[in-house]
Amino acid sequence: MxxxxxxxxxxxxxxxxxxxxxxxxxxxxxxxxxxxxxxxxxxxxxxxxxxxxxxxxxxxxxxxxxxxxxxxxxxxxxxxxxxxxxxxxxxxxxxxxxxxxxxxxxxxxxxxARKIGLDNEDKFIGRGVSYCALCDGALYKGKRVIVVGGGNTAIGDAVYINKFASKVYLVHRREEFRATKVELDRLHNSTIEVITDSVISVIHGDKMVEGVSIKNVKNDEIKKIDLDGIFVAIGxxxxxxxxxxxxxxxxxxxxxxxxxxxxxxxxxxxxxxxxxxxxxxxxxxxxxxxxxxxxxxxxxx
Ligand SMILES: Cc1cc2nc3c(=O)[nH]c(=O)nc-3n(C[C@H](O)[C@H](O)[C@H](O)COP(=O)(O)OP(=O)(O)OC[C@H]3O[C@@H](n4cnc5c(N)ncnc54)[C@H](O)[C@@H]3O)c2cc1C
CATH class of the missing domain: 3.50.50.60 (FAD/NAD(P)-binding domain)
Structure with missing residues (x-):
């Protein structure tokens, strides 16, 4: 044709x-x-x-x-x-x-968006899992959120969502972040709780995200956190x-x-x-x- x-x-x-x-x-x-x-x-x-x-x-x-x-x-x-x-x-x-x-x-x-790769991740897209802080951040006013990633985007997303959310965690699989000093300063001057050497191993919830299990990749320790939202910023x-x-x-x-x-x-x-x-x-x-x-x-x- x-x-x-x-x-x-x-x-x-x-x-x-x-x-x-x-x-x-x-x-x-x-x-x-x-x-x-x-x-x-x-x-x-x-x-x-x-x-x-x-x-x-x-x-x-x-x-x-x-x-x-x-x-x-x-x-x-x-x-x-x-x-x-x-x-x-x-x-x-x-x-x-x-x-x-x-x-x-x-x-x-x-x-x-690059996904975390968890079994039930797709099921929660639009139901607590988001890949776009600019799009969905404001929907989490007064809610608890975790941001996944270790680069400038993840830190920027966490800092942005921290303006609305009641609690923001930032989880990164390594110890060091791959971000500029400006972004790192913004992170360190914020109330965001940083969890390093860790990954999300399970997403909990029925229809909506209710929490995650975080696994420490160095000692395999698992801890559960109650949450409303997961923002994935891994590229x-x-x-x-x-x-x-x-x-x-x-x-x-x-x-x-x-x-x-x-x-x-x-x-x-x-x-x-x-x-x-x-x-x-x-x-x-x-x-x-x-x-x-x-x-x-x-x-x-
Ligand atoms: C969960 C989510 C929420 C979002 N929320 C917002 C929001 O609230 N506000 C906002 O402004 N933006 C939002 N975005 C971002 C927005 O959706 C994108 O910026 C926008 O869709 C980009 O449009 P696009 O046409 O460039 O690409 P896409 O939307 O990615 O469309 C590209 C299309 O090309 C097709 N395609 C790819 N390869 C081929 C091929 N080889 N042959 C045939 N077809 C092909 C794909 O199937 C796809 O349909 C969101 C994104 C996501 C994932």
Missing amino acids: NYDVVIIGGGPSGLTAGIYASRAGLSVAIVEMRFAGGQITSAENVENYPSFNQISGVDLAMKMLEQAESCGAVMIYDKVAATDFSNDDKVITLASGSKLNCRAVILAMGAE QVPQSQDIGKDVLRDKSGYVVGSEDCTTNISGVFVAGDVRTKHVRQVVTATSDGAVAAEMAVLHLS
Whole structure:
């Protein structure tokens, strides 16, 4: 099939790119390997996307999908398995074996939070387990929370949540934190209780998180803590593994792209969480989607 633009990923950035590119009169396909909406569909409540005081992640995603389709974007539910961006005519191979040809591509594959890896972790996502302090921190006003991680993000998250929560623990598997002096000073000047050389070994709870067991990795000692929330800050994994090696990534795998969403390859643009940037939120993903689509329009004209 031939399209003017193929967008890889049907999360907020891909759907927004679909809205803009379709409204500009281009033929657009959005390839999504799971379900439209991306990561935000895991959020029980979104309270920081302008125009909705509160909306469920699924409802927000469905509104974006509806709008993209009503503008003319075609959803293709399949996985992009390989790409060939070596010519002006770009070729995208899907896991089903079909091929899509287009003249511009928008990479919008997003990122996934790195998980702790506990058996019941998935069950508690949105029910006490969160991977985004900026998104969910304010929901824990007056509650007890543990943050997992040992880098700048984990410390920043713990300090941020400590503004709302009644008690914040920070658990790290090593003795030393891998953070800047500024972050460490903020941590040491706070009321956050630091637990080093330890990992969460069990999440307790029925429908919602009620507590965790913490295991000391040096002496195997276990202690139980009653809690309402677990914030995991052990990194993100950009979903850039399915595209060709010729697209430039940074050392973590994020596609290198500036504010204009261009990449190192002419006609290939990048939008949303998979792009190198600091703030990964719905509002920044949708913003990228608009910019990438407009840049694709410019490229095609
Ligand atoms: C639990 C949770 C709560 C959050 N809460 C908030 C919040 O309250 N407010 C806020 O602003 N942000 C929140 N976020 C962050 C927000 O969801 C992301 O910043 C946003 O979804 C990024 O959009 P995106 O389109 O760039 O990527 P994604 O949402 O990650 O979408 C990328 C899509 O690409 C698809 N894809 C990947 N690879 C392929 C492939 N090879 N072929 C086909 N499809 C592919 C994926 O299946 C996915 O659907 C939250 C995130 C999580 C996980």
